[in-house]
Amino acid sequence: MSIPFAVKIAGEAPSLLLPTVPDLVWGTIVFVIILVFFVWRVVPRLNEALDARTNAIEGGLKRAEEAQAGANQAQEQYRAQLVEARTEAASIREQAREDAKRIRAELVADAQAEAARVIASAQTQIEAERQSALVSLRSEVGAIAIDLASGVIGESLDDKRSTDIVDRFLADLEASEASAASAAKAKG
DSSP, rough: OTTTTTOOOOOSSBBBSSSOHHHHHHHHHHHHHHHHHIIIIIIIHHHHHHHHHHHHHHHHHHHHHHHHHHHHHHHHHHHHHHHHHHHHHHHHHHHHHHHHHHHHHHHHHHHHHHHHHHHHHHHHHHHEEEHHHHHHHHHHHHHHHHHHHHHHSSSSSSSHHHHHHHHHHHHHHHHHHHHHHHHHHOOO
């Protein structure tokens, strides 16, 4: 029985670890063929797959960076819009305060004008009633004075002359009251 792959060393038994020369030649030829096949077919496909994977990863990183940049830009725009909105809200609040002050001032002015009108109307009405009361009082005082004088004298004093005397007396009385009032104002 011979061992086909065993090498005989001078007078010794064939070794299982050392191959024979024909085995080495054929093994080398097969190795070179397989190596050429791998270099010609498998390695380019592996390189293509690795390149595609590298491109995919780099593209993903680039898209992620662009997305991050876009997000940062959007965030900056949002912050700018937020600042603008806050500024606008502050101006609207200030405008509302100014409008409220203006409206309040208008309402106060209207109320004061209405109060002045009511006071003037009331003073006019009081003056008219005062004049009416004076006229009524004059006629009643004159009638009472004439009745008293008629009772004292014992004669009737209903004529025009007696009415003129009473009117003149009351006018003198009013004039003396008016001069006393103006003197009191001058002292005050």
